Amino acid sequence: MHASPESPRKPRHRIDPRKALIAALACWSGFAAFAWAMPAGRTAQFDRLGLLFWRAHDLRPLGPPWLLEWVRDLTAMGGFLQLKLYTIFAVVALFWLRCRREGVLLALTVLSASLVNVAFKAVFGRPRPEIVPHLTEAGGASFPSGHSFNAASSYIAFALAFAALAPRASVRHTLVAAAMLLSLAIAWSRVWLGVHWPSDVMAGWLGGAGWAFLASALLYRPAATVVHAADELTAPGKVS
Secondary structure, three states: OOOOOOOOOOOOOOOOHHHHHHHHHHHHHHHHHHHHHOOOOOOHHHHHHHHHOOEOOOOOEOOOHHHHHHHHHHHHOOOHHHHHHHHHHHHHHHHHOOOHHHHHHHHHHHHHHHHHHHHHHHHHOOOOOOOOOOOOOOOOOOOOOHHHHHHHHHHHHHHHHHHOOOOOHHHHHHHHHHHHHHHHHHHHHHHHOOOOOHHHHHHHHHHHHHHHHHHHHHOHHHHHHHHHHHHHHHOOOOOO
8 A cells, every 4th residue: 555645654753843833932922122212212322233243444344345245245135036936845845745734834934924924024123224324225115134034934944844754853952943043134234334333133033933833833723734634635536
């Protein structure tokens, strides 16, 4: 007999939903703190010090010219187009590995995260910093940082999806930790390039990470329902 696409012989090792909810609560609590403090100006000194840190007299970051190109390459990894391309490749790979629930969950997480971030930007409408030169193009509202939010939600969701295939806990933890560090580096690049306040990227990263963990806990069953419905529609002998 042939194994089904979601064969029980291939166990999943997804994060415990309770642990995911705890991580989500911690991240969203941090986001809420910044969302409360920023409109009242309580982050002003932190933002100014963070944005001016490690800059020369002309307000450009210290370092050789090649470092600027490296940081621009890093920040591009959190751009809308690149993240959506990575998501498509990851979903295709998960389907090819017969991990359709993880693939659907990943797609739902990334797409919903983009919508949530857009909604937050519309609510807060914070202007971007103008006290240092902008070293890359950036538009729209500043809080929360879209690069930070989408990078955290996407890369952590990638890690959680592929970590479900790893039976060793050390491998799963390494994948998630690497995704968190990469997305934090992308968040930092936005301050380095002068297009975001530090509180923008901290709130964006916390919100994105919180969304990835929240979606892992709450959207897994809807993803499984989508896969089951697709199986029903494509089952042999199904009348259209």
